[in-house]
Amino acid sequence: xxISINSRIESIQISGIRQFSNQLIDxxxxxxxxxxxxxxxxxxxxxxxxxxxxxxxxxxxTHNAGLLELRAEIASFFLDTYALEFNPQxxxxxxxxxxxxxxxxxxxxxxEGDEVILPAPAYxxxxxxxxxxxxxxxxLDTSDTGFQPDPQRLESLITDRTKAVLMNFPSNPxxxxxxxxxxxxxxxxxxxxxxxxxxxxIYSENSYGEKHTTFxxxxxxxxxxxxxxxxxxxxxxxxxxxxxxLGPEMYMKHVLKVHQYNAICAAVPSQYAALxxxxxxxxxxxxxxxxxxxxxxxxxxxxxxMDIDVVLPKGAFYIFPSIxxxxxxxxxFAMRLLKEGGVAAVPGSAFTKYGxxxxxxxxxxxxxxxxxxxxxxxxxxxxxxxxx
Numbered sequence: 001x002x003i004s005i006n007s008r009i010e011s012i013q014i015s016g017i018r019q020f021s022n023q024l025i026d027x028x029x030x031x032x033x034x035x036x037x038x039x040x041x042x043x044x045x046x047x048x049x050x051x052x053x054x055x056x057x058x059x060x061x062t063h064n065a066g067l068l069e070l071r072a073e074i075a076s077f078f079l080d081t082y083a084l085e086f087n088p089q090x091x092x093x094x095x096x097x098x099x100x101x102x103x104x105x106x107x108x109x110x111x112e113g114d115e116v117i118l119p120a121p122a123y124x125x126x127x128x129x130x131x132x133x134x135x136x137x138x139x140l141d142t143s144d145t146g147f148q149p150d151p152q153r154l155e156s157l158i159t160d161r162t163k164a165v166l167m168n169f170p171s172n173p174x175x176x177x178x179x180x181x182x183x184x185x186x187x188x189x190x191x192x193x194x195x196x197x198x199x200x201x202i203y204s205e206n207s208y209g210e211k212h213t214t215f216x217x218x219x220x221x222x223x224x225x226x227x228x229x230x231x232x233x234x235x236x237x238x239x240x241x242x243x244x245x246l247g248p249e250m251y252m253k254h255v256l257k258v259h260q261y262n263a264i265c266a267a268v269p270s271q272y273a274a275l276x277x278x279x280x281x282x283x284x285x286x287x288x289x290x291x292x293x294x295x296x297x298x299x300x301x302x303x304x305x306m307d308i309d310v311v312l313p314k315g316a317f318y319i320f321p322s323i324x325x326x327x328x329x330x331x332x333f334a335m336r337l338l339k340e341g342g343v344a345a346v347p348g349s350a351f352t353k354y355g356x357x358x359x360x361x362x363x364x365x366x367x368x369x370x371x372x373x374x375x376x377x378x379x380x381x382x383x384x385x386x387x388x
Contacts, residue, residue, distance in 0.1 A: 033345050035362060038233060050270065067094070076278075082214055084214070102228055113134065119142050120354040122139070165198070167198070177207055200228045205289075206315055231277055235285070295317070329347070
């Protein structure tokens with residue numbers, strides 16, 4: 001006989017991304033295109049800011065919501081970049097990464113049986129957080145609409161149990177952004193229904209083309225929108241664990257309570273590093289984006305030259321080609337690609353059932369790695385055609 005644990009956690013599995021990437025230990029020669037980890041170093045000035053903070057013994061607790069100077073700089077960034085006004089005293093919380101921010105806000109707003117609508121294919125980290133809060137995810141299928149949420153389809157899913165709609169654009173895993181015209185149509189639906197909007201914009205600074213637009217910019221939605229952001233992707237700071245949650249004061253005071261009891265405050269040296277990033281290193285994402293665009297264009301051209309159907313991504317650093325024509329599941333395709341082709345890509349099924357028929361390739365790698373990866377992928381596909 002064993003003591004039982006939380007039944008909700010028993011039903012949750014390790015992320016499909018990690019399940020697959022963890023197998024790479026058995027294939028040391030494989031080209032790894034699985035993880036969304038920028039290959040750029042953290043900017044030197046950002047690293048130095050953390051070192052100086054440690055040397056100056058700035059390692060004690062901060063306010064639960066984070067250093068006020070940092071919160072003010074975050075608010076300044078969103079005002080300067082997106083014309084959004086947030087009170088740094090009461091509407092900004094610094095969290096241990098965007099993931100902890102999402103966890104804190106969902107624990108603050110969800111009750112047993114509440115539903116959260118989520119466009120899919122979707123990042124696999126969302127559903128477990130919602131389930132652990134007693135909520136239920138309702139997926140909005142975008143696999144047949146160019147990975148764009150269809151407004152009518154969205155409205156058909158909203159019920160009296162819907163508590164929130166969670167958006168993630170630019171998207172992981174598809175790299176798709178929501179153009180402003182499409183976003184306005186979706187916002188018009190959301191304006192008619194009293195639901196929260198949670199918008200995960202961790203990749204907003206990695207947008208290529210039209211300037212990123214946020215749901216928080218719509219006046220009728222602003223007072224019930226939570227904006228989740230951070231520095232992991234924009235400044236190559238994944239391990240520093242710095243995220244932000246911004247939202248209306250009436251709700252953020254409750255998110256802060258969850259964050260307080262969950263984490264007390266974000267890691268303090270990381271907060272000083274983030275202060276430097278937000279204050280003096282705002283140019284960094286644009287510099288990295290130049291290389292991401294070059295990599296994206298290269299991978300996209302190689303895939304289309306292989307006669308693979310794929311949507312051109314306009315943000316993040318992922319591309320989501322269809323492998324449906326090869327007549328096998330995405331998991332089987334990815335396993336054979338790894339074993340026979342020497343390339344690791346994530347099966348689309350890791351991103352809900354609506355990702356079946358696709359694989360995710362990360363182009364957050366050097367051109368040398370991407371060139372070899374695409375060469376191997378092409379050789380593997382040619383063997384499939386020969387067998388056919």
